[in-house]
Amino acid sequence: MPRESIQSLSDASQEESSAHKARAIANDILVRNISLRIKGNASVDLLPFLQQQVEQYPQLCNSLAQSISRRKSTSSCSDASTENGDGESSAVAELLHFQLKGDISIIQPLDSSIIALTTDQQNLEGAQDELLVPGLNYLIAHSQVLWRLHSTAVLEISPSSVVKVGTSIDLDSITNLQYINQHAAGIPAPSSLGALRCGRWTYALMSRAAGETLETAWPRLVPSQKLSVQQQLNTIFTNLRSNSPDDASQQYIGSFTSRRCKDMRRNLREATKPVQTEENFNDFLCDQPRRTKTSWIQMVRPLMSASHRLVMTHGDVHPRNIMVEWDTHHTDRQDDQSRIRITA
Helix, strand or coil: CCHHHHHHHHHHHHHHHHHHHHHHHHHHHHHHHHHHHHHCCCCCCCHHHHHHHHHHHHHHHHHHHHHHHHHHHHCCCCCHHHHCCHHHHHHHHHHHHCCCCCCEEEEECCCHHHHHHHHHCCCCCCCHHHHHHHHHHHHHHCCEEEEEECCEEEEEEECCEEEEEECCCCHHHHHHHHHHHHHCCCCCCCCEEEEEEECCEEEEEEECCCCEEHHHHHHHCCHHHHHHHHHHHHHHHHHHHHCCCCCHHHCCCCCCCCCCCEECCCCCEECCCCCCCHHHHHHHHHCCCCCCCCHHHHHHHHHCCCCCCCCCCCCCCCHHHCEEEECCCCCCHHHHHHCEEECC
């Protein structure tokens, strides 16, 4: 048989496989959406919703099939599991794993841009609260996984929005971002767009910072660019520290809103009372309930300083938490290579 015919049969087989997987995902989404609608009212009229799905179902299947096909084309041909379709199936199952299943509780009100996404993406009409879960599930099904570690992932749900989803997301990270948005507007940071909880899962929505992580970009930077990053970080942290209160009674070590101090060096350990001074902080580091102080701690504790000024700062400074992009607004070609900008 000619090679062209073999290739044609192979392509047709892959397209059919993608279509089958797409229908399976679309059916799962449809069943979930119907279940959510009848959960609170078993006699609800589903006719308007089903009429909408008659038009939208083929579009959803086509969109999912194209997404699966793209994953196939970009995967390694030498990977046997990918050739058998396991790679793309795993990627799709991963997105379904993050979908909302059950009742939700709003932690922080959702931004109007997120509300618009949950309705506009499906061209649905109806009450916003009824469309929220189906809309978010639709966005998650079409999202791209930007980062994942264990049970936590960051999904791109639109070119300008992401959702951080996980079972161990610290709620203080959400309120801390909101505090920075409100009280340190000059600091480059994503905008908090709301948060909600569904079962044991937390969903924190925020704007997507432009560019890539400094961790990824750093090996490609020349010395002048690395110096530029250093200078920008110096300016950012100087501005951040300048927002600190001068009144000692308003100072504390901990998160902005809850004011809780947390030790995360090994396992999470949270202070049981406010930590307002460096002396309190040293006690928190050295004391553990129901544990006897070792001779080492008894020797080190008196040597710990308590004279530092308390300032606002970042609790997890790491290149993976810094976003950068190339600044294309400058036209001086001789200086272009040093133009790199921190975006978050």
